[in-house]
Amino acid sequence: MATCTGCSLLCEDIEAIVTDGGLSHVKNLCRKGHGHFQAVFTERTEPSIDGQKVDLEKAILAAAEILKNAKRPLLYGWSNSTLEAQAAGIRLAEKIGATIDDTSSFCQGLLMERIIAGTIPTCTLDDVRNFADTSIFWGSDPSNSHPRHLSRFSYYPRGDKRQKSYEEERTCIAVDVRKSATAQLCSNYYFRLAPGGDAEFMEAIISVLDGKIPKVADKKKMIELGTLLKKTEYGVIFPGLGMVYSMQDRMDLFERLMARLNEITTFRAIPMVGHYNMRGFNELLREKTGFINRVSFKGGAAAHGPENSVLSAAKSCDAALVIGSDPLSSLPFGTARALSKKPIIAIDPRRSLTTDAAKVVIPSALSGMEAGGTAVRMDGVKIRFEPIIESKRPTDEEILTRIMEAI
Numbered sequence: 001m002a003t004c005t006g007c008s009l010l011c012e013d014i015e016a017i018v019t020d021g022g023l024s025h026v027k028n029l030c031r032k033g034h035g036h037f038q039a040v041f042t043e044r045t046e047p048s049i050d051g052q053k054v055d056l057e058k059a060i061l062a063a064a065e066i067l068k069n070a071k072r073p074l075l076y077g078w079s080n081s082t083l084e085a086q087a088a089g090i091r092l093a094e095k096i097g098a099t100i101d102d103t104s105s106f107c108q109g110l111l112m113e114r115i116i117a118g119t120i121p122t123c124t125l126d127d128v129r130n131f132a133d134t135s136i137f138w139g140s141d142p143s144n145s146h147p148r149h150l151s152r153f154s155y156y157p158r159g160d161k162r163q164k165s166y167e168e169e170r171t172c173i174a175v176d177v178r179k180s181a182t183a184q185l186c187s188n189y190y191f192r193l194a195p196g197g198d199a200e201f202m203e204a205i206i207s208v209l210d211g212k213i214p215k216v217a218d219k220k221k222m223i224e225l226g227t228l229l230k231k232t233e234y235g236v237i238f239p240g241l242g243m244v245y246s247m248q249d250r251m252d253l254f255e256r257l258m259a260r261l262n263e264i265t266t267f268r269a270i271p272m273v274g275h276y277n278m279r280g281f282n283e284l285l286r287e288k289t290g291f292i293n294r295v296s297f298k299g300g301a302a303a304h305g306p307e308n309s310v311l312s313a314a315k316s317c318d319a320a321l322v323i324g325s326d327p328l329s330s331l332p333f334g335t336a337r338a339l340s341k342k343p344i345i346a347i348d349p350r351r352s353l354t355t356d357a358a359k360v361v362i363p364s365a366l367s368g369m370e371a372g373g374t375a376v377r378m379d380g381v382k383i384r385f386e387p388i389i390e391s392k393r394p395t396d397e398e399i400l401t402r403i404m405e406a407i
Contacts, residue, residue, distance in 0.1 A: 003385035004029065005080070005368035006036030007146050008273040008378035009125075009153075010385075018389055030147035037369065040389065043351040045363040056362070060399065063321070063345040063360045064406035070319035072298075073098040076310050077325030079275030082373025083382075085396035086281045089323065090288055092404050099296040099317065101310045102281045103325055108271045110251050111244050112282050113292050115271060115380075120258050123236065123268040124379045125152075130159035134228065134235040136173040139198065139242025140272040143181035154238070155185070171228065175201065176242060191225070198246040202257045205229070209260050232265050240272040273378040275324070276367075280376035314339040321345040323364075323396060326352040347399055365393040373397070 002014040015027035016037060023037060047059035054062075067073050075098050078086050093100040104112055114120040128135070135154045142149035150156055155166050162169045174183035175191045175198075183190045193201055204214035208226030216222050229235065239254075247254055254269075261267035273279055282292035289295050289302035296308045306312060310331065314320070315338040322344055328336045329352065346358035349366040365371035370391035374384050394402070 002388045003368050003383060004033040004036060005276040005375065005385070006030075006033040008276050008278065009146050009148060010276060010375055010377045010383045011148055011152070012383060012385070016388060028148075032147055039350055040366050040369045045346075045348055045351050045355050045361050047363055048361045050359060056394070059360055059362050060402050061406055063362060064403045066319050066343050066345060066360065067092075067096055067098075067321060067403065068407045070096070070098075070317075072313075072317045072319075074310070074313045074317035074320040075100045075323075076102070076313075076320060076327060077323040078102040078281040079104070079278035080324035080367070081277060081281075081396045082367055082371070082375055083277065083280050083284060084373050085323070085400060086277070086284050088397050088400040088404070090285060092321075092400055093295075094297045095404060096407065097296075097298045097300070098321075099298070099308045099313045100285070101293050101295070101308060101313060102278060102285075103275060103330070104278050104282055105293045105309045106311060106331075107241055108244055108273055108278065109282070109293050110248065111239055111254075111269075111271050112273070112279060114251065114255065115269065116279075116283060116286060116292060120255055121262065121268050122270055122380065124381055125154075125270065125377070126381075127234075127268070128236050128270070129153045129157045129162075131161050131234040132159075132236045133162060133169055134171045134173065134232040136175065136235065136237045137182050137186070137272075138175040138237055138239050139177075139244070139246065140238050140240025141176070141180035141182045142238070142272065143185070145240070145272060145274060149238075150182070150185070154236070171232075173225070173228075189225070189228070191221075196246050198243050199250045199253055202253050206257055206260055209264065229261060229267075230264055232267070235261065235265065235267040237267065237269045238272050239269060244271075270379050277324075277375040279378060279380065280374075280382075283376060283380075311335050314342075317342055319343045319345070321347070322354055322358070323347040323400075326354045328353040328357055347396060349393070362399055363393055364396050364399055365391045367396070371395040 004011045013028045017025040047056045172186040173189040174186040204216045207214045214222045286292045291304040294308040296303045314335045340357045344358040345360045346355045347362045372386040
């Protein structure tokens with residue numbers, strides 16, 4: 001059995017046989033996972049400096065020299081790296097006094113921080129499968145982002161207590177600005193919001209739970225939702241980026257909603273994390289420094305602040321090591337443009353916009369396929385996986401260790 005690192009579900013039941021340089025047999029892979037597995041055969045990176053192919057050792061030495069001479073280095077990415085590589089990256093950041101940040105800095109970090117700290121109650125996906133009778137997909141569309149979420153955990157499976165599944169014992173609710181593929185499944189309980197309308201919708205739910213008339217156009221439908229939530233035995237909210245972006249300055253309101261729901265029944269929240277080990281990095285860095293992201297080791301001690309966010313550090317750094325991410329494709333245009341003008345060291349198994357722009361490219365083994373390791377699923381469960389393909393490419397952890405030794 002293999003483990004798919006294509007998303008944060010980390011499905012462990014994958015059967016895959018590789019022959020003649022391709023996949024000859026696969027079972028239990030979703031369409032996203034299939035693309036991820038096929039990635040091991042296409043667009044692979046080669047060690048290079050300034051676009052010229054070199055041997056691996058020379059690329060590693062060049063990376064070490066850049067980081068050694070940098071006064072304000074940035075280490076960014078990590079969400080698609082194993083815990084072992086992340087731990088090595090944190091040690092490297094400490095050694096050179098770098099700023100270290102990950103993708104949660106501008107996506108799920110606000111919510112993940114509260115989940116890890118325990119101010120918002122959470123549970124495991126196995127609890128969802130076994131006990132949940134109401135699932136709310138808020139600003140998220142697992143049908144496309146996590147294709148096996150509904151079938152393995154939240155809607156279709158028959159759990160220990162929910163033997164009758166979606167036919168009789170599970171209700172799916174979608175709250176979104178558009179009628180996504182998941183919202184179409186939840187057509188009886190689809191609530192369409194105007195962009196930025198999440199806070200107002202939360203306030204309306206709280207009003208109904210408090211026995212008040214909500215200040216919304218369709219009061220009848222909102223009261224129906226409140227009644228459903230009150231009758232729920234075990235509910236789970238799955239917030240996606242749509243909700244998190246809308247609630248940037250109002251996450252305390254979501255805490256209040258969760259607290260109010262738990263005064264009536266049992267409700268939990270699991271952030272719909274995209275990258276396979278974003279939560280792992282958040283937990284690891286918090287254990288080391290007390291913060292989940294945006295940390296600078298300049299001066300020796302860990303300091304946290306918005307100036308250490310990749311959105312700021314990309315403009316102020318004088319060198320960047322990028323691993324487990326493609327920031328030139330995913331960051332806001334202004335930030336990506338500023339970062340592209342800095343000397344970038346890209347550690348990546350596959351070609352990307354960032355590797356194309358990098359001064360130094362170091363190829364690595366693809367986690368889950370060519371490299372083993374440990375990761376943390378979106379619900380906080382640690383998953384250990386082994387490689388299924390032999391590869392001469394070094395792992396992310398090995399590359400970082402060799403860079404550290406060369407500095």
